[in-house]
Amino acid sequence: xxxxxxxxxxxxxxxxxxxxxxxxxxxxxxxxxxxxxxxxxxxxxxxxxxxxxxxxxxxxxxxxxxxxxxxxxxxxxxxxxxxxxxxxxxxxxxxxxxxxxxxxxxxxxxxxxxxxxxxxxxxxxxxxxxxxxxxxxxxxxxxxxxxxxxxxxxxxxx
Numbered sequence: 137x138x139x140x141x142x143x144x145x146x147x148x149x150x151x152x153x154x155x156x157x158x159x160x161x162x163x164x165x166x167x168x169x170x171x172x173x174x175x176x177x178x179x180x181x182x183x184x185x186x187x188x189x190x191x192x193x194x195x196x197x198x199x200x201x202x203x204x205x206x207x208x209x210x211x212x213x214x215x216x217x218x219x220x221x222x223x224x225x226x227x228x229x230x231x232x233x234x235x236x237x238x239x240x241x242x243x244x245x246x247x248x249x250x251x252x253x254x255x256x257x258x259x260x261x262x263x264x265x266x267x268x269x270x271x272x273x274x275x276x277x278x279x280x281x282x283x284x285x286x287x288x289x290x291x292x293x294x
Contacts (some may be wrong), residue, residue, distance in 0.1 A: 162195035184231035191216035202246030
């Protein structure tokens, strides 16, 4: 979804989700775990928290960075069945406003370039400031407690 503030928020790619749902295998070729939501699980397919009882998949995902020592596999939740993805919005995912996050930046070589902890209350100025550094290729929003990847952010022109 393209943002008027100059960046694009990228949830998990729909093509990747289609493959995971069809093959039931993750990025490390391990079986995915099917589970029923307790409620509150962050869904990386539609950028909101799961409601109790929703059918989910838990699987290993490789966030989009260049191949190298900072590339990792981490756990993510997504709907077990196809969903429409995030609702169109012109801002940070509305359902996650106010959620404390780590905004971690990466350069073109896939190395961590910096970042910031933020309270989620007004993330657009922080994101814009971090993306203003010409060495930054992309930014990842990450869960503060677990360190899990939430979504990627890139400049709109990339």
